[in-house]
Amino acid sequence: MTPQAKRRAFLVAALLVAGSALAVISAGGIGDNLVYYWTPSQVHENADKAVGATIRLGGVVQEGSVDWRPDSQSLTFTVGDGAHDTEHTLVVHAKSAPPQMFREGIGVVVEGTLTADGSFRADKVMVKHSNEYRAPTDGGDVKDLYATVEEL
Amino acid sequence: MTSRSYTVALAFTLLGVAITAIGHAIGLFVAPAEAMMGDVGRILYVHVPTAWNAMLVFLFGFGAAVASLWTGRRRWDAWTTAAVEVGTVLTLLLLVQGSLWAKPTWGVYWTWDPRLTTSAVLGAAFGVVLLLRRLIDQPARRQVATAVATIVAFVDVPIVYMSVRWWNSLHQTQSTPKTIDKMMAVPLWVSAVGILVLSIGLVIARWRTETARLAAEERAPDLPDAPAPLHLDQESR
Amino acid sequence: MTGMIQGGWGYVVAVYGISWAVLLGYALVALRGSRPAALSALDPGTDPNAGSDA
Known part of the structure; x- marks a missing residue:
């Protein structure tokens, strides 16, 4: 992988992690325990x-x-x-x-x-x-x- | 880098200070006391603008982090760092302000209510981003780590905002123009614009310094620490 | 137990005092550290006219 492709892979991964974390929390996954x-x-x-x-x-x-x-x-x-x-x-x-x-x-x-x-x-x-x-x-x-x- | 951006940073900072001073003067000396909170309610004009602008600065930092990973350009690394630093300062200030407002109104300096807890997490998360950045010497790796950590930490921003709706909290829900008397809304908005303009000036100033530091590092990459012992070992054999 | 909070100015002064001190202090440090002279000391390459010591 070129450095650029690697960086953009990190970008996609970071956005996915952030997006799914937010989705889980807003859907109430943690709400019941908090x-x-x-x-x-x-x-x-x-x-x-x-x-x-x-x-x-x-x-x-x-x-x-x-x-x-x-x-x-x-x-x-x-x-x-x-x-x-x-x-x-x-x-x-x-x-x-x-x-x-x-x-x-x-x-x-x-x-x-x-x-x-x-x-x-x-x-x-x-x-x-x-x-x-x-x-x-x-x-x-x-x-x-x-x-x-x-x-x- | 030209010195023109310094003039811009200076102008925004001074203008922001002036607007904020006007907003606070109205809030402290012209606006009425709050019906229940009395004069303590005047903390509104500094606490709420600090909160709004911390979120806006982090939002900009999030955008800069995305651009930093997409383009790989050093300037976006500097923008990300500048925004994270200014946002963290505002968040720490926010926690102190809120604590000093909570004591006379709620009766306690602190309680682990969802809004307070998620706000504390916000300050800690972006503090970790800044710490992480200091621990990595290699510029390209540091840029990627900073941007990824910023994007992940940013998740907490919408959570802080929504915390008062998603969960039972002691902190009140967001105020809207309808829930604030007009005589109080004016100093609130003036102060919010003032701290926004000030924050823009601060981010530009920090961006200038960070950009120069990164450029200097690239020109003279004489990192004194890590590789030195290895070379000595090889020579002695 | 029914009126508004009395004697709250101490908290107001504390919050505004701390906020202005932190913001002005931080602004001073940020602006000083980003002056053209400070940057050319940091990185002599940025401005050929300024970095005489390097």
């Missing part, structure tokens, strides 16, 4: 596997469910798949102050374990911001901001 968090429904479905293991749970903080007691640093709230009409919800207990953006109706990802009584004990509470960037409105309805979070 789970960053489970939704409350998925936790319910896999409750037997989930108990005791360290997992992440992601969902939306339900309206009226937040109970924060600063004196005892204890935080309790309910997480659902979406903001409303959620089939499955989970009660989450945490022992630390939440990030400042934490509130009802916002997306969260919590890290911790599912306990035998069916509630979730979180070591870490992380808040998810939507892809929307809005100027503050004067006392406006912040619920409008969560349109995309509800897709969780």
Whole structure:
């Protein structure tokens, strides 16, 4: 092989490797093994596997469910798949102050374990911001901001 | 090589810095705070342009790598190297920016979410390309290795972009003009154009240096290290 | 637990400070290293008028 033919063979091989890797990943070949968090429904479905293991749970903080007691640093709230009409919800207990953006109706990802009584004990509470960037409105309805979070 | 391309590199760099400065000034002092993130939301105007331009620079590097293998020309080897280096700098910067944005908003500096993980892989993969390049002395082999590694590493670019759609992530999905208030979109776009122009200037500057280095190497291929001990052995026998 | 994030300017200053420092620093190094004079020192063959030392 001439050096040129060799180089072009390398080009074809590299493009093939790159193309097939991308095809496999985009077709979901790796997606099933790459789970960053489970939704409350998925936790319910896999409750037997989930108990005791360290997992992440992601969902939306339900309206009226937040109970924060600063004196005892204890935080309790309910997480659902979406903001409303959620089939499955989970009660989450945490022992630390939440990030400042934490509130009802916002997306969260919590890290911790599912306990035998069916509630979730979180070591870490992380808040998810939507892809929307809005100027503050004067006392406006912040619920409008969560349109995309509800897709969780 | 003429010095004209130096003038071009200098002009792009200075113009890019100026445009970026204007975009950032609007973003920091004119645009409103974000409804939930407050002033922290202003990090948008530097973080998102850095991400977009890192991807664009890598896309150019990918094209240069294909041209480098197809033509075998040294100039495409230099373009590939310049783009990979500038893109890697932008990616490392991106990771630091994102980490400092994540702490006040998400509550953590880092989490192994798909967007963050694939972005870290991006920086590491192109860092390996640059390292690989330093380890190979023979110019033709180095050119092929650089280009092949660049093409393979580039696979991660669309994965980073799509990661927020393909998998559950803490990172938000891509923003569109609809999801960003107009008063915030203006500084975002100005800053994005500024960092693009700056990046073009940086790639041209790095290309000039790399081209001169490769030309010098070809003219004076007195590689001091590898062959020397062998010759000594043969002489002593 | 309902307002926007307060006191975020520290993070903003840190991110913009680091970003500008890295970009300007890198631009300085890249431009200095690609000056015609720097290139003719690297490769005297490129410009016959400049490489007097070689």
